[in-house]
Amino acid sequence: MSENYFKMLIEALERNSVEVILSPNPKEEAKKYAGAVVGFAASAAADVGVIFFTGSELKRSALADHHVAVVERGAIMPDIIAAYRLALSKSGKILASSSASKTADIEGKLVWGMHGPRKFTVILEAEKNEDSASVKE
Amino acid sequence: MRILQALRNKSIREGLLRSLGNLGAMVEENLKRYPYLLEYAEELKAAKLEVARNYDYWLDKAVRRAEEKASVYIAKDGEEACRIIGDIIGRGKLIVKAKSMVSEEIGLRSYLEAENEVWETDLGELIIQLSNQKPMHVIAPAVHFSEREVIRILGKLGIEGRNAEELAMAVRNFLRQKFLKADFGISGCNAFAVETARIFLVENEGNIRLTTSLPKAYIAIVSLEKLLPNDELALKSIIVQSAFVGTFPPSYINIPERDGTHIVFLDNGRSEVEEGLEEQLTCVKCGRCQLECPVYQIIGNVWGGETYSGPMGIGWSAITNTLENSYDMLFLCTLCGKCEEICPMKIDIPRIIRHLRKTLAISEDPHEPPPKKVKFFKNQG
Numbered sequence: 001m002s003e004n005y006f007k008m009l010i011e012a013l014e015r016n017s018v019e020v021i022l023s024p025n026p027k028e029e030a031k032k033y034a035g036a037v038v039g040f041a042a043s044a045a046a047d048v049g050v051i052f053f054t055g056s057e058l059k060r061s062a063l064a065d066h067h068v069a070v071v072e073r074g075a076i077m078p079d080i081i082a083a084y085r086l087a088l089s090k091s092g093k094i095l096a097s098s099s100a101s102k103t104a105d106i107e108g109k110l111v112w113g114m115h116g117p118r119k120f121t122v123i124l125e126a127e128k129n130e131d132s133a134s135v136k137e
Numbered sequence: 138m139r140i141l142q143a144l145r146n147k148s149i150r151e152g153l154l155r156s157l158g159n160l161g162a163m164v165e166e167n168l169k170r171y172p173y174l175l176e177y178a179e180e181l182k183a184a185k186l187e188v189a190r191n192y193d194y195w196l197d198k199a200v201r202r203a204e205e206k207a208s209v210y211i212a213k214d215g216e217e218a219c220r221i222i223g224d225i226i227g228r229g230k231l232i233v234k235a236k237s238m239v240s241e242e243i244g245l246r247s248y249l250e251a252e253n254e255v256w257e258t259d260l261g262e263l264i265i266q267l268s269n270q271k272p273m274h275v276i277a278p279a280v281h282f283s284e285r286e287v288i289r290i291l292g293k294l295g296i297e298g299r300n301a302e303e304l305a306m307a308v309r310n311f312l313r314q315k316f317l318k319a320d321f322g323i324s325g326c327n328a329f330a331v332e333t334a335r336i337f338l339v340e341n342e343g344n345i346r347l348t349t350s351l352p353k354a355y356i357a358i359v360s361l362e363k364l365l366p367n368d369e370l371a372l373k374s375i376i377v378q379s380a381f382v383g384t385f386p387p388s389y390i391n392i393p394e395r396d397g398t399h400i401v402f403l404d405n406g407r408s409e410v411e412e413g414l415e416e417q418l419t420c421v422k423c424g425r426c427q428l429e430c431p432v433y434q435i436i437g438n439v440w441g442g443e444t445y446s447g448p449m450g451i452g453w454s455a456i457t458n459t460l461e462n463s464y465d466m467l468f469l470c471t472l473c474g475k476c477e478e479i480c481p482m483k484i485d486i487p488r489i490i491r492h493l494r495k496t497l498a499i500s501e502d503p504h505e506p507p508p509k510k511v512k513f514f515k516n517q518g
Contacts, residue, residue, distance in 0.1 A: 048386040096390035101343035106301035116343025131420035
């Protein structure tokens with residue numbers, strides 16, 4: 001995984017209005033989100049910010065108000081096709097999310113949390129002292 | 138008369154132009170940021186034409202693979218599909234539906250409503266269900282209703298709210314109870330990978346994820362043009378479909394794999410198309426041609442066929458045998474060529490419309506249907 005993909009993923013997730021947290025120990029960081037449903041990503045597509053999960057995450061995450069995804073560095077792939085392949089190598093049942101649930105069906109007005117999570121947070125495995133600003137430099 | 142009424146309805150124009158403004162800019166951005174989208178579209182068109190040349194072969198293969206994990210049915214037409222699904226469901230059941238143009242095509246909701254409780258779960262499609270209209274656009278069905286009109290329409294269910302956000306949250310709460318209690322979930326299919334019998338579905342609201350996973354059983358309707366050889370092409374198909382109408386990446390990609398799955402493969406005219414219409418079968422139904430069409434921008438879904446409207450709706454209506462009541466619509470097209478220009482599959486829609494006009498013109502009686510279809514694609518692959 002090149003550093004470039006790491007930076008690309010952060011930018012793509014931010015474009016998708018996803019909250020991005022960088023942590024050298026993402027599993028520990030995830031414990032802070034007691035009220036949320038935390039899932040471990042099977043893979044992530046850097047260019048578009050699509051996160052793949054295995055099917056075991058399906059119902060819990062679909063019904064959650066706040067969905068938190070933990071993404072390890074090795075799971076970051078350049079694009080959706082590569083991320084799909086990696087996820088499929090881990091499980092035959094997969095799904096993907098790129099943002100919180102949303103709709104613009106009434107006068108084009110954007111509303112978050114239509115049927116699924118109102119908020120989507122991605123905790124990315126980072127190097128020590130690495131934060132969003134330093135990655136983008 | 139319908140055309141005159143549509144011309145007087147300013148909210149159609151306002152809604153469609155607002156969507157074009159919002160989504161059109163996103164399409165341009167997508168194409169700039171992800172140049173591979175054009176290559177995907179080209180690859181997809183070739184694959185779809187190849188599959189369409191021998192639907193019999195691919196359907197047979199799809200059925201055999203799907204039978205390994207689901208109950209499988211083949212419906213020759215919409216009537217048979219409704220009967221099959223009605224038999225699976227029975228009576229007195231609670232059904233949640235994902236927005237699906239193919240279910241509109243076969244009239245499934247009204248068929249099931251006679252003996253069951255049926256809910257559309259996409260917000261726009263629920264508004265359409267309650268207003269007893271047909272969708273204005275394939276991905277934005279209620280784009281022509283103002284916030285004030287939606288307050289009135291949802292009020293029929295006792296759902297209250299002062300604005301879009303409050304209304305959406307009230308609908309969320311109302312439908313969440315239906316999802317949790319539902320006996321059946323029904324969806325269409327954005328792409329079907331024959332090799333693995335996987336159903337690919339994209340969405341933003343999260344209703345499809347709930348529809349396909351929470352109910353006790355799940356029914357997918359897969360029309361033949363959704364068949365693609367493998368997962369990678371199916372994935373590219375949903376990427377192209379969402380990117381070219383400005384909703385990329387979709388919030389959710391769903392690939393339902395669960396017990397209690399029923400798959401209904403639907404032909405309804407697709408395996409027997411007359412020469413001249415074959416290109417329409419490569420359409421991914423992204424709906425971009427609807428938003429970009431200058432006629433559609435003025436009168437909306439009045440222009441087109443009974444189910445499928447706008448430029449792509451003419452070809453689909455001819456394929457699914459519903460153009461007979463809409464021949465006059467052929468002559469509303471200005472043949473400006475915008476639809477072909479912006480179509481991800483580069484379908485020559487003006488040529489399809491000219492072809493259908495010609496077919497009609499050579500008929501002795503313009504009210505007579507065009508010549509019977511021939512199996513154009515059979516045994517050419």
